[in-house]
Amino acid sequence: MLLLGISSALASPALLPRETASASQPTATAWSKGAVTLYPIHASCNATERAQLAHALHEAETLARHAADHILRWGNSSSIYKKYFGNAPIGEPVGWYENVVNGDKDGVLFRCDNPDGNCEQDGWAGHWRGENATSETVICPLSYELRRPLEAMCGFGWDVANGATNFYFASDLLHRLYHVPKVGGYGIVEHYAGEYDECLELAETNSEEAVRNSDSLQYFALEAYAYDIAIPGEGCAGKWTATSSEVVSQSIVPSVTASEVVSITSSAAQECHTHSDGTEHCT
Numbered sequence: 622m623l624l625l626g627i628s629s630a631l632a633s634p635a636l637l638p639r640e641t642a643s644a645s646q647p648t649a650t651a652w653s654k655g656a657v658t659l660y661p662i663h664a665s666c667n668a669t670e671r672a673q674l675a676h677a678l679h680e681a682e683t684l685a686r687h688a689a690d691h692i693l694r695w696g697n698s699s700s701i702y703k704k705y706f707g708n709a710p711i712g713e714p715v716g717w718y719e720n721v722v723n724g725d726k727d728g729v730l731f732r733c734d735n736p737d738g739n740c741e742q743d744g745w746a747g748h749w750r751g752e753n754a755t756s757e758t759v760i761c762p763l764s765y766e767l768r769r770p771l772e773a774m775c776g777f778g779w780d781v782a783n784g785a786t787n788f789y790f791a792s793d794l795l796h797r798l799y800h801v802p803k804v805g806g807y808g809i810v811e812h813y814a815g816e817y818d819e820c821l822e823l824a825e826t827n828s829e830e831a832v833r834n835s836d837s838l839q840y841f842a843l844e845a846y847a848y849d850i851a852i853p854g855e856g857c858a859g860k861w862t863a864t865s866s867e868v869v870s871q872s873i874v875p876s877v878t879a880s881e882v883v884s885i886t887s888s889a890a891q892e893c894h895t896h897s898d899g900t901e902h903c904t
């Protein structure tokens with residue numbers, strides 16, 4: 622290598638000596654100096670909570686990463702894309718998923734204390750702090766009991782059509798992340814439609830809103846992950862029925878109490894999605 626270096630230097634006498642050239646050049650990483658690449662976790666989280674939350678945040682990125690990758694691979698020729706995003710151009714949904722994965726995470730704080738007192742309310746597993754701290758999310762102890770790992774995708778009888786979007790920790794956090802201004806484009810990603818059937822309708826009637834609808838972004842990511850990764854070529858899209866959420870909660874998750882069911886059924890997930898006043902209502 623040394624000999625090669627010398628001979629190439631001799632062969633290119635017009636080039637400056639290596640030391641001089643590098644001294645005047647910016648270093649390769651200067652542009653990203655100070656970037657925050659991991660979602661900050663507050664000191665209020667104990668070691669166990671921190672470990673689980675860090676893992677779940679990584680899962681949320683995995684889910685978003687695959688959603689973007691599926692669109693980048695298949696575009697609107699994907700039937701899953703058409704189902705949730707209709708005729709919308711691909712740029713916007715790819716961008717919202719990319720933002721979760723690669724957006725700067727400075728200040729996007731997850732905490733485990735109970736600064737607003739909401740964790741004491743029955744069934745609350747977490748909440749966006751809204752006007753009290755728009756970049757902060759509280760994850761209550763109940764989340765660690767209820768939320769399932771991505772590896773359990775399509776397990777427990779869950780399917781995309783009838784299961785709650787917050788059944789998995791990854792998709793629950795995707796929802797919470799989109800409430801954070803810098804992750805959701807400062808109010809662009811919002812709740813335009815909540816329930817599964819409403820999201821499918823939105824894809825057909827208003828695809829411009831579908832690609833910035835928090836639940837559509839969650840449903841698409843879950844279905845793409847289920848079909849491509851969890852059970853390749855099969856997935857667990859399910860067939861929507863109006864009453865199925867109760868069936869799922871009773872027959873598939875027998876160990877949960879009535880208040881816990883709040884976070885598992887899709888009808889309850891819908892109730893967790895009212896934020897017009899900046900708060901998260903889950904009961």
Ligand SMILES: *[C@@H]1O[C@H](CO)[C@@H](O)[C@H](O)[C@H]1NC(C)=O
Pocket residue numbers: 697698708
């Ligand atoms: C994909 O989008 C392009 C541009 O809007 C459109 O011309 C084409 O028909 C779409 N393809 C499918 C399969 O929907």
Ligand SMILES: *[C@@H]1O[C@H](CO)[C@@H](O)[C@H](O)[C@H]1NC(C)=O
Pocket residue numbers: 667668669670761762765
């Ligand atoms: C950490 O917090 C959880 C509640 O999320 C609690 O169950 C657990 O006991 C705590 N661990 C320690 C070591 O305090």
Ligand SMILES: *[C@@H]1O[C@H](CO)[C@@H](O)[C@H](O)[C@H]1NC(C)=O
Pocket residue numbers: 736737739748749750751752753899900901
């Ligand atoms: C913000 O703080 C106030 C006062 O503590 C509280 O009543 C309100 O519920 C909090 N908002 C949220 C979204 O938690």
Ligand SMILES: [Zn+2]
Pocket residue numbers: 796800812835893894895896
């Ligand atoms: Zn919400």
